Amino acid sequence: MTEPIVADATTASTALGATDAIAPDDRSAGALTAADRAYAATKESIIRGDLASGALLSEAVIAGELGISRTPVHEAFLRLAAEGLLTLESRRGAVVRPLSPSEADDVLEMREAVEAACAARIIASDRVDEVLPTLRSLLEEQRAAVAADDLDRFIAADDGLHAAVVAGARNPVASQFATLLHDRQQRMRNLLIRVKAGQMAAAFDEHAALVAAIEARDAGEYAAVLRRHVDRNRGVL
Amino acid sequence: MTEPIVADATTASTALGATDAIAPDDRSAGALTAADRAYAATKESIIRGDLASGALLSEAVIAGELGISRTPVHEAFLRLAAEGLLTLESRRGAVVRPLSPSEADDVLEMREAVEAACAARIIASDRVDEVLPTLRSLLEEQRAAVAADDLDRFIAADDGLHAAVVAGARNPVASQFATLLHDRQQRMRNLLIRVKAGQMAAAFDEHAALVAAIEARDAGEYAAVLRRHVDRNRGVL
DNA sequence: ACTCTACCCCTTGCATGCAAGCTTGCGCGC
DNA sequence: GCGCGCAAGCTTGCATGCAAGGGGTAGAGT
Structure with a gap:
């Protein structure tokens, strides 16, 4: 389980x-x-x-x-x-490998696609209740990180949250892809620009919306919110 | 089993x-x-x-x-x-690696996700006119394959068509993923059941619908048709 | 007849040695 | 001074040798 x-x-x-x-x-x-x-x-x-x-x-x-x-x-x-x-x-x-801005777009786009598909499967296969506790807990962790203005902690929870969605889909192929993409994204994060602390609040709100979409069993809504979420990251990079 | x-x-x-x-x-x-x-x-x-x-x-x-x-x-x-x-x-x-039915689902699901994202990018980045000629040509090739009842030819065109959509997105990461998934899907095709020739007509219609969706610049429609398309394949496997 | 044990063979994982290729820098000719 | 060629040093790519670890089997013991 x-x-x-x-x-x-x-x-x-x-x-x-x-x-x-x-x-x-x-x-x-x-x-x-x-x-x-x-x-x-x-x-x-x-x-x-x-x-x-x-x-x-x-x-x-x-x-x-x-x-x-x-x-x-x-x-x-x-x-x-x-x-x-x-x-x-x-x-x-x-x-x-030097990373180009277009590569950042490419990676983010695939991340979005994979994660949206995972969320859709979680909803379609009726496993929302399985992942929801984990998501809520991580969301709470993030809220605390925002309050403490702790960027590293926030990022850790952020990674955990997205990873939890992928893991919840129980699709090993998706997990493998997500890991690959995560590594590359992390590299971009470290190399290009560190996400500004001011972004935390907005990111948190979007995460909350993501979890809410899963809770509402609305895959389309999840995809839409995720799109905005990724787009904002795109702007930061 | x-x-x-x-x-x-x-x-x-x-x-x-x-x-x-x-x-x-x-x-x-x-x-x-x-x-x-x-x-x-x-x-x-x-x-x-x-x-x-x-x-x-x-x-x-x-x-x-x-x-x-x-x-x-x-x-x-x-x-x-x-x-x-x-x-x-x-x-x-x-x-x-023995392949399980669930693995087939996993691969197909990711293929769907990647390709839908690629189609969406083609539409969003206004490159529909670039890929459309190729797609139309491959569609015609498929029509001919159906008429000739040539399954291998049909499959080749099928692969080409899906590959063209991915390639059109100009996302190297997506291309890499698609290649990986394609290999595994091809293996499943060869190992489990050869697609029945009777499926060709239905598959062709769906492909036509996919191209039409791209032509209409409707990413949502593309994703929906693709979903049905993959679901049918899922049933075959 | 059945079980347990020990051994042998097969397997990978890694170290090392050797050859081939690309780059570069130095020397020589102009 | 400038350009060209050659050689030396680096690099990888592969072959081979060696050691460690399982698995299966045969043999001994009960």
């Missing part, structure tokens, strides 16, 4: 560098493979903006920093390229 | 093989890397249904059949797993 609403497990790794000397066998720390660590670390660096757009990075360097060989790093780069975060140039290196 | 199709690895070898003896340097033949070839060959085998759901395949076998080493095959498997065609079981092997 209740799935873990976890916002994202992707940003749970340590940053790059800082690999203190040589760690010959850190597999004891967890079941993560070396490739996973390389993937998570590099992705984190890209999303957080530590790696500038257009930066040319090589497998050997990352491998050295993580104390692993080039092979798992190579695999990580392939994954990141598939996700649109890197561009692999054969025998030259991997460049951190 | 969809498991009686069981095929063993022997059928896989025939599908993948054809590595003419030893080709020490076939890079002269094309720019495709070994990893790409492994990816394409395996994906083809999965989509075409030559590899049965649940089949356990190993990197070494594929590598041997293609005359390459395990490394590029490993990368290919990673990509296929990311696309939802394989499931990697650590130190056991890669199983061809």
Whole structure:
């Protein structure tokens, strides 16, 4: 029934560098493979903006920093390229994909499409009551964040709320897409402009309207509100 | 239940093989890397249904059949797993992901969402006149296919038509998603049931309605027709 | 006959070595 | 001074070798 609403497990790794000397066998720390660590670390660096757009990075360097060989790093780069975060140039290196304004539009548009479809399915399959408690709780969390003027907390709740809608649809394909899009959006958020605190109140109102639409079982209304919501974000970026 | 199709690895070898003896340097033949070839060959085998759901395949076998080493095959498997065609079981092997009816629903639903969003963007960005000629031409091609009772031709035009809508939106993210979904849908088509020829007429009418909706710049109508269209497909699967 | 255990084989995950290609910078000729 | 060519250094792409981890099976014990 209740799935873990976890916002994202992707940003749970340590940053790059800082690999203190040589760690010959850190597999004891967890079941993560070396490739996973390389993937998570590099992705984190890209999303957080530590790696500038257009930066040319090589497998050997990352491998050295993580104390692993080039092979798992190579695999990580392939994954990141598939996700649109890197561009692999054969025998030259991997460049951190510069993001264009149009790309921001593209990502937001897809996010809107996926989430609207998820909301529609929740409503159509009569699972509104399942997700509503989570949504309300996150909405309350957001209200508190607004009151406390805590932007990070607000963003966390924001991510959680949108993620909860997608998770509630129980569509693994949608979840995968949403995760992909979320990562890229987060990168844009970090890289371009941090959402101004003044936007919080408006965003909160829209979120409340979204939850209300779900509560009213009105998929069309949800889509319409979501459209406005995304459009406003578009303007900010 | 969809498991009686069981095929063993022997059928896989025939599908993948054809590595003419030893080709020490076939890079002269094309720019495709070994990893790409492994990816394409395996994906083809999965989509075409030559590899049965649940089949356990190993990197070494594929590598041997293609005359390459395990490394590029490993990368290919990673990509296929990311696309939802394989499931990697650590130190056991890669199983061809069995597809469940719910997965079919999931894929179709996302396809609907992506394509509707693309149509909406085409209309909103006033590019209807750009795509309309292509759509009309493909529609005509479909009409001919119906008349000739040529199912394969019909399907090709069907794919082309939906792809044209996505391409017309000029959203790379949407295009990527659509490609992913298309592959999976094609696999389902090949594996579960071949669409009956009698469905062609109805599908054609719906396609005509889709194009008409775009022509009328009515995104809502497009979404509605698309919904019916997908729903019918859902029933077929 | 049945069960439990231990072993062997097969599997992946990763490290390393080697070859090929692109870029770049330096030296040489003009 | 300026342009061109060559070579060196970087990069990836792939092959191979090694170790660790499951699974199945055969054998021993009851």
